[in-house]
Amino acid sequence: MASLSQQKKHLSFSALKQAISLHFHAIKDSRVQGKCDYSQHDVLMSAFACMYFQDPSLSEFQKQMEEEQNQNNLRTLFNVEKIPKNSQLRDILDLIPSKTFAPAFKDLFERLRRHKHLEEYAILPNTLLCVIDGTQYYSSKQIHCDCCLHKEHRTGEITYSHVVLQGAIMHPDKKQVLPVMPEAIQNTDGTKKQDCESNAAKRFIANLKKHIQDKDL
Known part of the structure; x- marks a missing residue:
């Protein structure tokens, strides 16, 4: 008790x-x-x-x-x-910078793990399911920054947007999900290189593994 x-x-x-x-x-x-x-x-x-x-x-x-x-x-x-x-x-x-929030996500995850709440989310022994999906949260044809993704239309217009790859630990029998630190899908050098969801997913998985790998639930 x-x-x-x-x-x-x-x-x-x-x-x-x-x-x-x-x-x-x-x-x-x-x-x-x-x-x-x-x-x-x-x-x-x-x-x-x-x-x-x-x-x-x-x-x-x-x-x-x-x-x-x-x-x-x-x-x-x-x-x-x-x-x-x-x-x-x-x-x-x-x-x-969004990355400055990573310690907060890590701390909350550790609290759940330490008090055995993550065991309820295991789909296999000591195995969690983390689902990821990209979502756009900003779009404009006028206002943009160097980090914006951009899409050029046939008319010559350009749409600028901010997109993020969000992950969450889920279980088919649970209504609640446990969000983990998202990964921004953004250009880091202006218009020279266009980031994409696949590259963001690689970074996301690497960061997730670094934080929770080899830890028992």
């Missing part, structure tokens, strides 16, 4: 939120300090809250946060001292 109570304590919302908060604090802030209206931690926790509350968009989330009750919830539940506006939220998030 004591062991079960300890497992629940380490995997409770409060414990996981605190762990994520610590990882966010550890991410280096590239901005000039003293000239920032919002802390990077407040921005990251606000974005996490947006996902936690399953809001359809950042702008919709921001509208809800304008209500005093929701502001209080954000401060109480996610330790956000100063809630950033929608434009600042996007601008600051864009400066943070």
